[in-house]
Amino acid sequence: xxxKSAIQxxxxxxxxxNAIINKELRHLPSGTLQIWxxxxxxxxVQSYKRKQQVWRKGIGKNKAxxxxxxxxxxxxxxxxxxxxxxEVLKNIQKDLLPVDTDAIxxxxxxxFSFLPEEAFFGLFKGDIHPSEDIFLPLQEVAxxxxxxxxxxxxxxxxxxxxxxxxEKRIIMPDGLPVRSKSEAAIIERYRHFGxxxxxxxxxxxxxxxxxxDLRGARRDGKLIWHEHFGLxxxxxxxxxxxxxxxxxxxLGIVPWDNMIVTYERPEGGINIRLVDELLKDMYMLRS
Numbered sequence: 001x002x003x004k005s006a007i008q009x010x011x012x013x014x015x016x017x018n019a020i021i022n023k024e025l026r027h028l029p030s031g032t033l034q035i036w037x038x039x040x041x042x043x044x045v046q047s048y049k050r051k052q053q054v055w056r057k058g059i060g061k062n063k064a065x066x067x068x069x070x071x072x073x074x075x076x077x078x079x080x081x082x083x084x085x086x087e088v089l090k091n092i093q094k095d096l097l098p099v100d101t102d103a104i105x106x107x108x109x110x111x112f113s114f115l116p117e118e119a120f121f122g123l124f125k126g127d128i129h130p131s132e133d134i135f136l137p138l139q140e141v142a143x144x145x146x147x148x149x150x151x152x153x154x155x156x157x158x159x160x161x162x163x164x165x166x167e168k169r170i171i172m173p174d175g176l177p178v179r180s181k182s183e184a185a186i187i188e189r190y191r192h193f194g195x196x197x198x199x200x201x202x203x204x205x206x207x208x209x210x211x212x213d214l215r216g217a218r219r220d221g222k223l224i225w226h227e228h229f230g231l232x233x234x235x236x237x238x239x240x241x242x243x244x245x246x247x248x249x250x251l252g253i254v255p256w257d258n259m260i261v262t263y264e265r266p267e268g269g270i271n272i273r274l275v276d277e278l279l280k281d282m283y284m285l286r287s
Contacts, residue, residue: 007093014086021075033069099157150217154196161202161211182270189275218283225259
């Protein structure tokens with residue numbers, strides 16, 4: 001999700017919150033609460049308008065009315081702050097530039113259109129020889145922490161695999177579509193532990209497109225792949241899974257070093273406790 005969309009979600013939430021506040025305010029007592037000290041006592045007074053005149057009534061013995069007016073004062077203060085924040089967000093949103101791939105490519109000099117897209121989505125290798133690729137494949141094993149934190153990497157836009165996107169029928173609370181309940185459960189654990197991640201990111205390696213189910217960034221900048229396999233009792237699925245693991249191994253991506261591998265249980269679903277233990281180990285989350 002880009003920053004502009006995130007701000008729009010905040011604005012939408014603010015509208016909903018304001019509607020909830022207004023609904024509650026309609027059921028709260030009329031007038032305002034005034035409180036002061038006098039002769040060693042705390043005075044509670046309800047102030048309200050009637051026929052263009054201001055009336056005041058002592059309510060020191062009416063706890064429900066005091067609390068109702070106190071709640072009203074709190075909600076009014078909350079509304080003022082919400083309205084202020086909405087205006088701030090609208091001004092920020094208005095000045096934001098799109099950061100999606102198409103917008104950035106369109107902003108480049110026109111002669112850059114002669115290059116294939118893969119030229120823009122790799123880490124420059126530096127020491128180039130004719131027999132070597134110019135760009136490192138995007139399965140790089142670590143972030144350049146001098147230039148980018150794991151949190152920054154986690155929220156930056158990335159290319160999502162669109163192959164069989166119709167299979168992503170489960171929608172997460174933030175709108176992220178995923179393929180299965182198990183993937184949704186795993187993503188919730190990543191968020192629970194505050195691990196920055198990319199889901200179903202489209203990468204290239206050795207001229208081949210490949211997408212990890214998840215790829216997370218550890219605090220030291222190391223990138224950890226996470227592959228979740230489901231239908232291992234299906235021979236065709238199992239063969240494709242084995243081929244993918246072998247290809248990843250050829251790239252230096254292996255379990256217990258820079259990859260987590262999880263499987264569906266025979267009866268369906270996943271072992272969440274095991275997922276938690278794997279995340280704690282691989283992302284150095286143990287105290």
